[in-house]
Amino acid sequence: MRRLLGLLLVAPALVPASAGAGAARPALALTATPAHVALAGTDRATVRVANPGARALVVDVGRTGFSLDLRGRPHVTPRGHGRGAAAWLAVSPARFVLPPGGSRLLTVASRLPRRTEPGDHDALVLLATRPVRGAGVAVRARIGVVVVVRAPGRVVRRVVVRQLRVHRVRHARVLELVLANRGNVTESFTRGAIRVTLRRGHVRLTLRGARRELRPHTRGVVRFLLRRRLHGHATARVAVATSQEGPTLARTFRLRL
Secondary structure (H helix, E strand, C coil), X not given: CHHHHHHHHCCCEEECCCCCCCCCCCCEEEEEECCEEEEECCCEEEEEEECCCCCCEEEEEEEEEEEECCCCCEEEECCCCCXXXXXXXXXXXXXXXXXXXCEEEEEEEECCCCCCCCEEEEEEEEEEEEECCCCCCCCCCEEEEEEEEEECCCCCCCEEEEEEEEEEECCEEEEEEEEEECCCCCEEECCCCEEEEEEECCEEEEEEXXXXXXXXXXXXXXXXXXXXXXXXXXXXXXXXXXXXXXXXXXXXXXXXX
């Protein structure tokens, strides 16, 4: 999760340097480390925000909701949406100035309300920049740090293989595997942990899925590009290895390719 979401949401926001900013540094840059914060109940952690750019920046800090769509792409959602934890968070300072090459530590603290549902709850800490008055830089950047708060209680892990279908994208064929996370914690799948093995006659073809996250009580689609020209009826065996030790999930489908 840290690698995927870090690349999508918390990658350094860089803008090419203007002619007067020099070649060594971009005019606008902002980074946050770590990209993912995990809090256990009422807890706290620190995030280092840095300005590798050539101009001073004012950084405004906010909290909002976070979700993944069916294909695992991150989206900002309203506070209080789904299993959101944004209302439980306090972040300080709420605004600060970063000089060129400077950094600052943020404190992210969670406080759970009463009768919280056990398991993982998500939020996003948004860092939005604006130039210092008179700096002459009009471009702004916004990055996010994913925060997962795990509420105490019984942990439920249950991934269900729901459907495998053939989908045509232009001149290519794609297999779409639909998974459902009916548990209360996030499931992480490493690259190759989700596999589809196709059999047609004497032909056997194994397709391996990319790294993926599946949030609690959500569905997700894993796509496999079918490069080989197979046509007609085939048997597809799906195997899903979760991040926890235990039996691999398996299900068999009949497909028409």
